[in-house]
Amino acid sequence: MAVAVGDEAPDFTLKDQAGDEVTLASFRGKKNVVIVFYPFTFTGVCHGEMCDIRDNPKSYMNDDTQVLAISCDSRHAQKVWAEQEGFDFPVLSDFWPHGDVAKAYGIFNDTLGCAMRGTFVIDKDGKVVEAFESGGLGDARDKSEYEAALGKL
Secondary structure, eight states, X not given: OOSOTTSBOOOOEEEOTTSOEEEGGGGTTTOEEEEEEOSOTTOHHHHHHHHHHHHOGGGTOBTTEEEEEEESSOHHHHHHHHHHHTOOSOEEXXXXXXXXXXXXXXXXXXXXXXXXXXXXXXXXXXXXXXXXXXXXXXXXXXXXXXXXXXXXO
């Protein structure tokens, strides 16, 4: 990963499933952020991970911590998926310029044109306190890694 623990998290502004802009810096001083990059909307492992965030929100966020899910799919695909699945956390589109945010975080797969499964836990000061990836594109992240990471906030 290009972004490591202790680094300042690269700022970004992306559109969510409703078309609203979400800027990472807007959370500074207010909330910690868990950025959850995932490869593709409407796919099995991604579906399982995002539904677990929906179904067990206290394992991923609280009053002081916000989850931002990001893939390189279009905002329109994100909108349909989020509505179908009832995702009430921001599902952000890194579609154009294609994968720029995933590239800034060092987890863009040039061959496949998607983000890999990378997670970055960022404190209220904008510093990365934990970063981890799954073993591969088809492997879900270990839920215990989130618990350990959130314990560092």
